[in-house]
Amino acid sequence: MPPTGREVLRSRxxxxxxxxxxxVFSKSYCPYCDRVKELFTxxxxxxxxxxxxxxxxGSSIQEVLHEMTGQKTVPNVFVNKTHVGGCDKTLxxxxxxxxxxxxxxxxxxYDYDLIVIGGGSGGLACSKEASALGKKVMVLDFVVxxxxxxxxxxxxxxxxxGCIPKKLMHQAALLGQALKDSRKFGWEYDEQVKHNWETMRDNIQNxxxxxxxxxxxxxxxxxVRYENAYGEFVEPHKIKATNKRGKESFFxxxxFVIATGERxxxxxxxxxxxxxxxSFFYDEDYILTCxxxxxxxxxxxxxxxxxxCCGYSEEKAIEIFGEETLEVYHTLFWPLGMPYPGGDNNTCFAKIICNKLDNDRVIGFHVLGPNAGEITQGFGAAMKCGLTKEKLDETIGIHPTCAETFTTMEVTKSSGGDITQKGC
Structure with a gap:
């Protein structure tokens, strides 16, 4: 494909x-540009x-410079391909x-302003951002x-x-369970249903x-230049890159940014x-975020x-805050429609841990049930905002949902009250 107009300007x-x-990217009438030129003179x-x-x-070039440097104004100064900035930053x-x-x-x-070793989410994000800021960047990624x-x-x-194939395999398991549950809702089928691991694997890999x-x-x-090669430092500013055929190159x-992750x-x-x-199941965003x-x-x-879950486990909360300062609310529940009406109401579980000395702030959140990941993500944001038991009680639940359970929790663990449910 021919390059776009924006790509042509970036190359220019x-x-x-x-x-x-x-x-110096300048404008002839700009006094700040004149000050920078006078400085170099x-x-x-x-x-x-x-x-x-x-x-x-000129206006399009200025837009490209904004994309590259994050700076909208002129003068826009570079020295030996390094972005210095505007008038104030140059002075x-x-x-x-x-x-x-x-x-x-x-x-x-040097050959490159930045060499990133590791092509995971952190390395890719870092390399693209550096390139957008005008740096010459290379990424090395090699899987032993x-x-x-x-x-x-x-x-x-x-x-x-990790996360992607894990979630797709999880979905495959849910579909299998849904097939079994569908009979309880009146679905009838005579064809023998079986699972083909190879088909699932191939589609996921594709x-x-x-x-x-x-x-x-x-x-x-x-x-950004990409090399499928294993990087090793041979000098403080020099690495050896070995590809899968054993060919060695030096850059x-x-x-340098080392973003090799874990195995x-x-x-x-x-x-x-x-x-x-x-697999090493973890969220790279959290590990990479200083x-x-x-x-x-x-x-x-x-x-x-x-x-x-989010926050503390009950055991860790007791260890840190002391049992007497905590109030633990919990309940059993069963989501409507799983697997069929009239089933066991007490297979799923919800629990929150509150700090009584901090306005009953929720410091631990736990849920066992379908779509727990989606539920926990939202409550995680609420906990970052200082969620309290009072705010949960004031929240109107969406019925029938699993998450509404947290808006109606009354039984504390210390009371020894019955947490079984008789209906929705």
Whole structure:
């Protein structure tokens, strides 16, 4: 496909940065632009200024610069392909000495401004953002095969062997259970129903393959170079990249981000490597986020009867706050329609843990039932906002739903009251 107009403009900007050590995107009537030009003149440094108000496509170039740097205004200054900023930031860089370092002709040059080792969600997000800010970026991603010889494509654990295939297999299990339950609702069928593991596996792998390809296209569109190679540091700013055929290449970078994630650990018992399907189930966003609230992390176990939680377990809450400061509300319940009307009303479970010394704030949330993940995500946001038992009681529940259970909880664990349910 021919490049789009925006891609042509981005290439033009990159070409200007490659050719001109000091590049000023300017407007001829702007006094702030004049101050920056006067600064470089006083330093005896040649610069090239592109006057956007005198270019037919100047406004479009300014939009591209905004996408690349996050800066809407001029002057927009680059030194040796490094984005300095506008007038104030350029003057500040001159005062603190960073501008002179950038202008130093003897400064070391590298193949890439940033090399990211690891092509999971964190590495991909980092590399694309850096490229959008005008950096020259490379991503290395290589999956060491498992003991069974399995490997996978770009996207990391979550996409290839974690969250995505896990949820799709979970859906397959739910469909199987729904087939059984459908008879209770009057559905009749004579054909023998059976499950084909190979069909499920192939369709899931095809879907994941489409995601892998999409990530590669996204990197290409962002001008990020991707290498399916194993990275090893050989010098502080130099790495060796070895591809699956054993070919070695060497690259230098000014900065590096290591986003290699984790691998599952085997149980070291007979058959673990031969018969177990392993994965490292975690949410990469939480692990990669440097101000993360590690207490209120919504978590779900995707079994046919899902379990979701957020905040403290009852045991941990007692250990930290003391049993006398807590009030635990709990109840059994059964969602209407599963598996059939008139069934057992006491298979699912809900519990909240409240801190009596903090306005009965909910510090622990637990639910066992269908769609627990969807329920827990919403309550996780509420807990971040300081959810209290009073606010739950004031909330009108949607009937009939599983989540409404949390708006009508009355029985405390300390009371020893009956938590079984007789109906909806």
């Amino acid at each position: 900007v990159q070409e200007l940065l490659e050719k001109n050590p000091v590049m 006083s330093l005896g440094k040649e610069y090239f200024a592109l006057e956007l108000d005198q270019c037919d496509d 500040q860089a001159h005062q603190d000495g960073t501008l002179q370092k950038l202008l130093d002709n003897n400064s070391v040059t 095969p498992t003991p069974m010889g399995s490997s996978w494509g770009l996207g990391g654990t979550c996409v290839n062997v 879907y994941i393959g489409s995601l892998n390809w999409g990530y590669r296209v996204a990197l290409r569109d962002k001008n 230098t970078g000014e900065k 599952p650990r085997y149980l070291n018992i007979p058959g673990d490597k031969e018969y177990c399907i392993t 101000r993360c609230d590690y207490i209120n992390v919504p978590t779900t176990v995707f079994t046919p009867m899902e379990y979701g």
